[in-house]
Amino acid sequence: MSNYTATAIAHPNIAFIKYWGNRDARLRIPVNGSISMNLAGLVTQTRVTFRTEHETDVLNLNRVAVYGKALERVSLMLDLVREMAGLHLPAEVVSANNFPTGAGIASSAAAFAALALAATQAAGLHLSEAELSRLARRGSGSAARSIPGGFVEWKAGESDQDSVAFSIAALDHWDLVDLVAIVQAGQKAVGSSEGHALAGASPLQMARVQDASRRLDLCRSAILHCDFDALAQVIELDSNLMHAVMMTSTPPLFYWEPASVALMKRVPEWRRAGLAVCYTLDAGPNVHVICAASAAAEARGQLLQVAGVEQVLIARPGGPARLVSGYDRAIEHGISA
Numbered sequence: 001m002s003n004y005t006a007t008a009i010a011h012p013n014i015a016f017i018k019y020w021g022n023r024d025a026r027l028r029i030p031v032n033g034s035i036s037m038n039l040a041g042l043v044t045q046t047r048v049t050f051r052t053e054h055e056t057d058v059l060n061l062n063r064v065a066v067y068g069k070a071l072e073r074v075s076l077m078l079d080l081v082r083e084m085a086g087l088h089l090p091a092e093v094v095s096a097n098n099f100p101t102g103a104g105i106a107s108s109a110a111a112f113a114a115l116a117l118a119a120t121q122a123a124g125l126h127l128s129e130a131e132l133s134r135l136a137r138r139g140s141g142s143a144a145r146s147i148p149g150g151f152v153e154w155k156a157g158e159s160d161q162d163s164v165a166f167s168i169a170a171l172d173h174w175d176l177v178d179l180v181a182i183v184q185a186g187q188k189a190v191g192s193s194e195g196h197a198l199a200g201a202s203p204l205q206m207a208r209v210q211d212a213s214r215r216l217d218l219c220r221s222a223i224l225h226c227d228f229d230a231l232a233q234v235i236e237l238d239s240n241l242m243h244a245v246m247m248t249s250t251p252p253l254f255y256w257e258p259a260s261v262a263l264m265k266r267v268p269e270w271r272r273a274g275l276a277v278c279y280t281l282d283a284g285p286n287v288h289v290i291c292a293a294s295a296a297a298e299a300r301g302q303l304l305q306v307a308g309v310e311q312v313l314i315a316r317p318g319g320p321a322r323l324v325s326g327y328d329r330a331i332e333h334g335i336s337a
């Protein structure tokens with residue numbers, strides 16, 4: 001049975017141009033393309049073993065057995081893999097994050113990227129990067145972007161075939177740092193799958209989507225030219241646009257906490273004073289402060305002085321999802337891979 005096991009790691013990513021809303025919810029084909037940066041140091045490690053000992057799929061997450069919706073979502077991806085491989089065995093999935101659980105870091109991107117890679121390898125399939133990105137997308141849209149390394153663009157596409165992510169620049173292309181200011185640890189009230197379904201109800205969503213290719217061009221060009229000011233302008237606008245859609249959906253989604261708003265005011269002030277920093281927020285209250293590596297120490301010091309900031313995680317541009325030779329228990333204890 002040992003041939004039917006594999007372990008992979010993947011990094012979460014922070015979206016610079018956001019994915020919010022699906023054209024096809026089942027296939028997770030988004031209404032607009034998106035751009036992100038993988039986050040080094042933060043990893044999900046997942047081991048998949050197909051074997052007969054269990055009657056159904058089993059999932060162990062951060063050393064706790066998991067059932068219900070989370071297991072169903074994992075089984076859905078395993079079904080896709082079993083179908084591709086012509087395999088009929090249940091799987092044992094053991095997974096751990098090295099970043100604080102419930103710290104509000106989008107963990108589904110890293111989780112489904114690592115699962116797609118480990119499961120296909122364990123099933124004896126050797127997929128290309130594009131094929132893996134497409135498969136990871138089925139678990140969580142943003143997981144498509146955690147398959148390639150560095151700075152990544154996900155082309156919305158129009159079908160399962162052409163909705164894939166690819167690197168636009170390697171991880172060492174630009175020395176950026178993501179300082180994740182944790183203002184509230186804990187699970188978000190409304191998960192993103194539910195949120196995507198509400199996006200179309202906002203009268204602002206159409207305007208956001210219509211202008212998306214312009215923002216994608218600006219962001220891609222800012223990355224390729226390492227132009228921090230251009231990046232700052234477009235990612236703050238894009239984050240605000242997504243949150244405007246969230247707040248005007250029916251029912252409305254308010255992810256910000258008072259400390260999130262305080263930071264969204266302070267960060268541009270620091271930038272005007274000469275510090276290379278800007279902000280972006282995903283579907284939660286924590287603020288990702290993107291900065292030039294040279295500004296990171298000062299920015300971190302400033303962030304820690306803002307009331308409501310509980311801790312600041314630091315991540316540099318990360319590599320692609322990859323196979324590893326064995327399951328590293330240290331990751332379960334929060335140690336970096």
Ligand code: PMV
Pocket residue numbers: 014015017018019020034106108109140141142143192193196282283
């Ligand atoms: O991949 P999902 O379904 O968890 O959606 C991610 C949505 C955002 O994080 C808010 C934006 C993005 O592009 O990552």
